Amino acid sequence: MTAISAKDVLNRLEQQTEGHIQTAIRLWQNMDDAQLLAPAPGGGWSIAQCLEHLNGYGHYYYTVIRQLMERNKSVSEIYKPTWLGNYFTKMLDPDSGKRKIRTFPKHNPPPSLNAQLVVAEFIRQQEDLLTLLREARNKNLNAIKIPTTLSKWIRMNLGDTFRFLVAHNERHMRQAKRVIS
């Protein structure tokens, strides 16, 4: 795979995450429970369910990423995307992956949620992600391997993991925005 500048990738992911935080604060943190919990037209997930789904993944990945980033001291200015990383990112990115993806049952959030807490936790996690992306500028995006939620034996490098996580965030942010539009 072609090697690219780690800084450029991290800057782009940081900008996208900044946009996600702004959307959550502007649109959702001041919405009442009825709006946040209203199912999408046609019976899809509510805004709170979309965010809770992301929180579930964030809870695992952002914690593991922090731990593994602290342990590994190597630095690289170059990032080499892998085939697997590109495949996952392409599948999750709403611009390239148009196909509907079936959610694993344990990541299927219930319709009844504490909506305010879900939004607050989402914003907290995205702030955390922003910090991780910034700290990763002084790390090696290729050498740090993150075990996926699919299996601890399937591991992806840090750069690939950041890319598919932000693409996944973008996918469900758009879904949540469509609930009330």
Add this chain to the structure above:
Amino acid sequence: MIYFGVMIQDIAVLKNLINQIYPISVEAMEEMCSIWTPFHAGRKELITRAGDTERYIYVVLDGVQRVYYHDEQDREATILFTYTPSFGGVLDSFLLQSPSRYHYETLTPSHFLRTSHVQFSAVRARHHSAERLVSHGLAGVISGLQERLVEIQCFSSEDKLRGLLKRSPHILQIVPHKYLASYLGIDATNFSKLMGKILRDGDLGKYQV
């Protein structure tokens, strides 16, 4: 006069801010305007860390920041928010050049002008009116802190929240609730209950959000 690397409109913000506090002499203003450089920070960047000495004073051009206390028992208090047009930084540490007890961080992407203690002090030492500017500025800070003490000691949580929304209605759409709760000294659960009440009563419109 050309201020290297600093936009004319940013200098206008600085001049207005100074004039609102204490109108300094033409000579002092000219010198004061020549000591600033632009500075940018993204969301959630720690600008000044507790334990470090504040090296700069900031003029906030854009964004929201907070000065906060945080200790080893994980207790946290947001002491104040800064946004344009105001000065920023940990003021006591800057003026005394002693280690700060507080952190200064951005809550949104932020633009500033900033100058060092050495440069700022030199202008203060050369111009009597610049010295008056600092004492008037400090009196204003004391007034604000006294007002805030009254609010913290006398007002109910709901009064404090409604007061904040009245003073800064835009803040709800810019700053995450947890920092507003921390500023008002309300725990997160109570804050979300109060917000729920304000939202249910349809009162947000009152604050022109």
